[in-house]
Amino acid sequence: MFTFTPNDLALYLDRLGLPEAPPATADGLATLQHAHLGAIPFENIDPFLGRVPDLSPEALTKKLLQDRRGGYCYEQNSLFGAALAACGFTARRALCRVRQRRPFPGARSHLAWLVMLDDGTRLADTGFGGPAPRAPLRLAAGEQRVANGSYRLTRDESLDEHVLERRGPDGWEPLYSFDGAHVTDEEVAAANHVAATWENSVFPGNLLIAGMDGATRLGLFNRALTEDGPDGLRKSVLASPDDLSALFARLGLNAGPDMTARIWARLAEAPVAGG
Known part of the structure; x- marks a missing residue:
C-alpha cells in the first residue's frame, strides 16, 4: 500500500492547488476528489507506448507529482489512496468490473475506493476515464445528483455486486460494478499488468x-x-x-x-x- 511522506503530501496538495489537507469528513472527501480530478488528467500513454505503468511509490510520486504527468486508474487511485490515508480517512480498495458499453460485465479492470465515514460509506474514484461522478457517492439506493450528472447505485444479485449507473439520454447506463472483497497489493499489481498488456484490454491499442x-x-x-x-x-x-x-x-x-x-x-x- 502506497503511503505518503510529508514531502509527498506537500507535492500532492501543490499539484491540486489546495492550501492545506482537507479534514476527514464528507465535505473534505468531496474537496479532495474534485481537486484531484480537476488537476491530474487521466492518460494511458505508457501502455499505449508498450510500457506497464510502475506503481511503486517512488515512480508514482515522480510521474504524477514531480513530472506532472497523468495516469490511468491504478496510478491515479493509488496516489489518491495515499492522500486519503495522509488526510486521516479510513478506506479500502475495490476492484471493479467495467460494464460501460458492454453486453455483459467485463474483467475486474478498474480500481476505486470505498471510504468509511461516520454517516456511512462513500464510493470515491479519481481514475475512471469515462463519465464517472466528480463527487463521492453514498453507498445507498436512490438517485444522487452531482455537478456532472445523475448517478445511482443498484444491485446485481447474480454477482452480489453494487452497480454504478449514470443517467444518459436513453436512460440509465451501467459504468462499473464492485463488491466488498478485500483487495491486496498483489491483486492490484496483477490487474495493472493485465490492463496494460492484454490483447482484449482497451489500453495497449x-x-x-x-x-x-x-x-x-x-x-x-x-x-x-x-x-x-x-x-x-x-x-x-x-x-x-x-x-x-x-x-x-x-x-x-x-x-x-x-x-x-x-x-x-x-x-x-x-x-x-x-x-
Whole structure:
C-alpha cells in the first residue's frame, strides 16, 4: 500500500492547488476528489507506448507529482489512496468490473475506493476515464445528483455486486460494478499488468486522455476529441502533433516534444474513434 511522506503530501496538495489537507469528513472527501480530478488528467500513454505503468511509490510520486504527468486508474487511485490515508480517512480498495458499453460485465479492470465515514460509506474514484461522478457517492439506493450528472447505485444479485449507473439520454447506463472483497497489493499489481498488456484490454491499442480545462471536460479517444462544457458538446479530430501538444497544454499534462512525437507516430496505427 502506497503511503505518503510529508514531502509527498506537500507535492500532492501543490499539484491540486489546495492550501492545506482537507479534514476527514464528507465535505473534505468531496474537496479532495474534485481537486484531484480537476488537476491530474487521466492518460494511458505508457501502455499505449508498450510500457506497464510502475506503481511503486517512488515512480508514482515522480510521474504524477514531480513530472506532472497523468495516469490511468491504478496510478491515479493509488496516489489518491495515499492522500486519503495522509488526510486521516479510513478506506479500502475495490476492484471493479467495467460494464460501460458492454453486453455483459467485463474483467475486474478498474480500481476505486470505498471510504468509511461516520454517516456511512462513500464510493470515491479519481481514475475512471469515462463519465464517472466528480463527487463521492453514498453507498445507498436512490438517485444522487452531482455537478456532472445523475448517478445511482443498484444491485446485481447474480454477482452480489453494487452497480454504478449514470443517467444518459436513453436512460440509465451501467459504468462499473464492485463488491466488498478485500483487495491486496498483489491483486492490484496483477490487474495493472493485465490492463496494460492484454490483447482484449482497451489500453495497449488506443490512446485515452481525459481531464478538465476549467469548466470543460476534454476526452480524447485516439485522435477523436470531445469537449463537454458550458456551451454544449463539441467534437473534432486532431490533425497534427501540434494539436496533440495543445491538448496536453490545456490539461496541464507535461508530455514533452519527444514523447508527443512518439505518441503521434503510434496513433497512425490506431483507429480515429471507437467502434
